[in-house]
Amino acid sequence: MTELEAETGGSRVRELDRIAAFTDGVIAIAITLLVLAIDVPNVKLEPGDSLDDKLLDLGPDLFAYALSFAVIGRYWLLHHRFFATLERFDSMLITLNLLFLGWIVLIPFTSDLLGEFPGHAASVIAYAVVLTAVGVVNWMTVRHAIRHGLTGPSPVEPFHGDLVGLSFPAIFALSIPVALLSPRAASLTWLLVFFVHPIMRRRRRED
């Protein structure tokens, strides 16, 4: 199919737009479904009873929500900048993109799991595995596009197609062994993702 794609120009742009729109759709739904993981307390209360304690129990749910929202939002940003540099696509790119979405869609589940069982190694590891996979597949997609010349001669940054781009999934991968010792410590290491991005951006600017 690849030669065919190289030939036809105009309709390809429309198809690329449709792939981007589908991806955006899936990401938008996944990021919004995160809210379903925040559980409304399942209790019967008389008007006089206090709901405060029940809402304080939502701490882990809200932590999981904020982290997952930030992570999915960040991948949407990366994806959207990456697609802006694409000029063509091939079957492999679409397959990798679907695989990427397949892992993204799992985040609401692992986020729910994490909010429900915050102190357990199994839920922390499940979350870390999914986020590692999301990061690695995203990196493979970018790498594939660069290697096969699918991106145009754009002045835009190379969006983590290099080793630096693996720093994000590396944080989640490295948290897996940590979770075996201390699940809570492992989830705290994830907060590093909020610092990695600005550092990487600064580095690239200096190049």
Place this chain on the structure above:
Amino acid sequence: MTELEAETGGSRVRELDRIAAFTDGVIAIAITLLVLAIDVPNVKLEPGDSLDDKLLDLGPDLFAYALSFAVIGRYWLLHHRFFATLERFDSMLITLNLLFLGWIVLIPFTSDLLGEFPGHAASVIAYAVVLTAVGVVNWMTVRHAIRHGLTGPSPVEPFHGDLVGLSFPAIFALSIPVALLSPRAASLTWLLVFFVHPIMRRRRRED
């Protein structure tokens, strides 16, 4: 990144469209998920038994639905008019926009909470906090865009980038102390939002 954005013209419009589409997607999903907060009565009934009482219990659910639908719908309108005036964007605008969405997505949760525990200060306050945050972040986004010249020399109204624009979140913020005294009174003050908008529009027309 900002200089780069100023340079490239055409592809920026396409990117702005994609950001707008993503935002629309998240808002559309959030507004539709509101329906999941209206609980189908979880009872076993024989064909002869009456379902009427159970449906009458849905009053608070429907109040929360109607209010939340109107509020999200109103922010979608504002956002969509605001984006129509945008000519450029920077990283801060995207970050603020994601933050805005992060609060919007919480509305189905607080709406569910409100329908479930209508007479409790905690659920009323949770709802008011989220709506205050939505309004403030929206206001900050508009203000940022105007201050950094991201909007074009458009004849369109300035969409609440000024103090008047804070009147909407102010209603929700002021209802928080009220909720400590009377949760029901606090939720009634929210109905003011239906009057603020027409007043503001009339004022602007007179300018």
Place this chain on the structure above:
Amino acid sequence: MTELEAETGGSRVRELDRIAAFTDGVIAIAITLLVLAIDVPNVKLEPGDSLDDKLLDLGPDLFAYALSFAVIGRYWLLHHRFFATLERFDSMLITLNLLFLGWIVLIPFTSDLLGEFPGHAASVIAYAVVLTAVGVVNWMTVRHAIRHGLTGPSPVEPFHGDLVGLSFPAIFALSIPVALLSPRAASLTWLLVFFVHPIMRRRRRED
């Protein structure tokens, strides 16, 4: 705002497209959420036990699903043809459109209710009320657009802006008193909607 809209041409088309896209998004989500109303049987089975009986109980769920899917799908079609004839919009049209969506989004709830309590007057009436409202608001939207000259001099059919256009909600409205006598008979009258559309189309062709 109306004069302003009349002046600016190009960006208005883009805004109309965005309103159409948002509407499509909400309808697409509502139509897909219908599936959540089909309940996976909540039973513990040994591999030898039969699941068949439990699945046969899903009859009312599947009836509600098929009917609601057809009805929402039909309104999407109408809406999409109607919007193709629009050349301009005003605040009232957007408000009516949001109101229309507000009723559409309730369909997954009433559909769930109907599947859960198929033989009860209350659930049948709730379903009929929502579908009547959807039809009436849709009719009001079309009527408003035609009366205020928002549609172009298009050769396309007037999409039920006349009395004929009320036949669809009329079926649901008339089923409400029927439901008080026999809920099941009332739900059967709804099947008339599958015959009304082809008849109306034929009539219009003959004109």
Place this chain on the structure above:
Amino acid sequence: MTELEAETGGSRVRELDRIAAFTDGVIAIAITLLVLAIDVPNVKLEPGDSLDDKLLDLGPDLFAYALSFAVIGRYWLLHHRFFATLERFDSMLITLNLLFLGWIVLIPFTSDLLGEFPGHAASVIAYAVVLTAVGVVNWMTVRHAIRHGLTGPSPVEPFHGDLVGLSFPAIFALSIPVALLSPRAASLTWLLVFFVHPIMRRRRRED
């Protein structure tokens, strides 16, 4: 309506785009709702208790998720390539497309059922029936478009409008009698879908 469609050119493309976007929206939501079928274990655990066993029980859920994601993703790809070849549409195409979506939206339900009751003939058959219907309706849509000249003189492959195109639903149809003997064997035959596609593509290249 068909003659009318043949006459008007430009707005038809916009309408085709809107139908494609709506279809994409429904498919994107259906594929993302699959995650809701993966159940977070509903247990109360002390921080010391192990969650591992509960997560291992998710095997069938994850099998159903991966299979359904791959199948929906594959139909999205087919649909999107098919629509790229369309130049016109008629009422029948839209009706068939809605019917196709009606079956697609059922997949999250049957996927949930399959993950919940993996060894039962009834759930395996329900899954197979839905997937057979999806495939057959998709095939009918393509066949209708080709027969009525709705596709352009495009160099793109005919997307399974011929008998070969039925091989995919045939796999699911043939698994139905197998499920009566062994539900698990039937679900294993579904893995053939991962081999059919590459084979078909190779065959077509050789032609």
